[in-house]
Amino acid sequence: MLPEGLSFATRFDKVTGSAIREIFKVLARPNMISFAGGNPSLDALPDEACAKIAEEVLSSDGKRILQYGATEGYPPFLESLIEYLNKSYSFKADKSTVLPTTGSTAGMELICKAMLNPGDTVLVESPTFLGNMQTLNLYQANLVPIASDDEGVIPEEVEKAAQEHHPKLFYVIPNFQNPSGRTLSLERRKSIAQLAKKYGFLVLEDDPYRDLRYSGEHLPTIKEFDEEGYVVYMGSFSKIVSPGLRVGYLVAQQDILRKCAIGKQGTDLHTPNLNQAIVDQFLRRELLAPHIESILPGYRVKMEAMLRELETFPEGTRYTRPEGGLFLFVEMPEGFNATKLFDKAVENGVAYVPGTFFYPDGGHHNTLRLNFSGSTLEQIKEGMGILRTLFAENMA
């Protein structure tokens, strides 16, 4: 209980903590098979390379790395990041439009801080990433869910909501969406960029999974269809180098970026230099592309293994077949309750995330999200077997 006379800020009134972070605690139990997180495979974490690089950068540039850095970024990383972005995308990236952040989590926080007043409307995909939904809730945004189909979020629904609700932001994950696994089609990317301009809202394009593509072709980002600065691109090295390093970035129109940098002065002053320096070396030594190449086959095999297991699930089980990313989204028949079954699944040694947590308005208890990257093939086989049996016993 709070000491007498103290009280919490009202922004917490409806926020009780991320369900995923709470679920993480369950995962610490021995022998738990977890399909719950969004963790990269341990095999995919370049610990040997990082050990060597950390030693080298601290030996060669240690004084600068250990000293206070610029909010705008560790200069060598900012340089190589800009070069990397300009090679990878057709949008303009330079020092006035790029800001390193402490993971893309911190980028999300900065955009909310820069743009949102309490009560502002934010459009979100339904379902969407629950962590960032919590951030939006802490900024007391009015979340309006937008329906999706197999091509991703539906532009006609975005337009309808824009007319009705005058949103300030639209938060969207274009590639291998979390949790649905869906990828937004090319035409829809163009449409969303146009709608942002037409209705004057900011698109927050959250793209952490882009490079984890196992089939099909890369699509241009929404931001590449944006001429005037209505799209903020949010990137991350969490899924392709290491999440524990916490290095991400924002690409935004320069006034928006400047506002984010001012906000960042008060959230962490700057992203730790060492972490930026390590990722810098991955870019500078051209280690990133081969590293990604080396992890993709293993992820693809895991995804396919999990999909094969799903084929044998009870009749009426539907699920996405993503072209990349880390997640499968499963829809059981109406009446099935994956939320209620969660505790039972954990008792049996398997964790997932009930789909309801990804829906701004809750419900959808017949859905769940499965992560395949964090488990071994053996764990996928065993864990999916346990779920299959449990689910079969609990069909409505």
Added chain:
Amino acid sequence: MLPEGLSFATRFDKVTGSAIREIFKVLARPNMISFAGGNPSLDALPDEACAKIAEEVLSSDGKRILQYGATEGYPPFLESLIEYLNKSYSFKADKSTVLPTTGSTAGMELICKAMLNPGDTVLVESPTFLGNMQTLNLYQANLVPIASDDEGVIPEEVEKAAQEHHPKLFYVIPNFQNPSGRTLSLERRKSIAQLAKKYGFLVLEDDPYRDLRYSGEHLPTIKEFDEEGYVVYMGSFSKIVSPGLRVGYLVAQQDILRKCAIGKQGTDLHTPNLNQAIVDQFLRRELLAPHIESILPGYRVKMEAMLRELETFPEGTRYTRPEGGLFLFVEMPEGFNATKLFDKAVENGVAYVPGTFFYPDGGHHNTLRLNFSGSTLEQIKEGMGILRTLFAENMA
């Protein structure tokens, strides 16, 4: 200019960016002597030790370090931090009351997020640290300045303000205060803890400089006089290991700490594991105390050198004689304008921070803050000589 139809959040209406961070840009000019920052001496940054430690921890625990970590902290660091706190202080530190943060900047942000609604009153020392004043302004706090004298902030003034303004928070830097260099007396520490309980406000005790004591004895923290949880203690390894690593912590009553942890899920998810692991090794291998011992003499010599230079400044120049920390605060005679003179000083090759930026209500243009730790003895002699001449020419 912002694209049409977009607008920034109102929390930025009165915030234009930290003056210090802007001044930092000036410092990049070649041969600039900077008394402006709060930078540790380059000699004091343990780059060789960190290079070795980073390599070792990534080799021995790299998979865990590079994977997602717990918002509550990297377990070995949390353990050694708690042990360190319990050895150093009489307040209770355990897993329910301690949270690692991405520098104490992030700790400040989390406390504001947990506690402050727009319009809430926050008491601050006058003058106080401008960076955190900006954070308070971004939370749209109503700042009420509290007068100080040579023993630090005056409890009778705190009580008067508590009665009049019903504050939610009192932000205070007890040791070698930034910018004044003053240390809060023992009796006043007790009084402030009592006032917090009596009037039901939270004390935010920001203590980054404590271990940089060059004379006199350590005093107990305000938190050590707090039984019920009215004091949050904010610590940092920035001044005693490295600011670039961004590792700090909060010690708070458990409900407050839990709220901060939920807030942290959305600001950076967790403080980077590698950075926590490096500081962990400083604690675990007992490198911290000898490292601090090794840097204190150099800092003391620099402070004394700067004080000696100040003795020869124009008549009427007054300044603090701190027992530790990184800053001297100078008060020139009324009518002198250190704010106006700043550009001229920079032209002549020396930077400081005009004191006005540290006052919640501005004014005090006859004051300035000088940092001695970031310069060499030669730079102190030369830079102070330049300031002495410039100031003598510009006496009112």
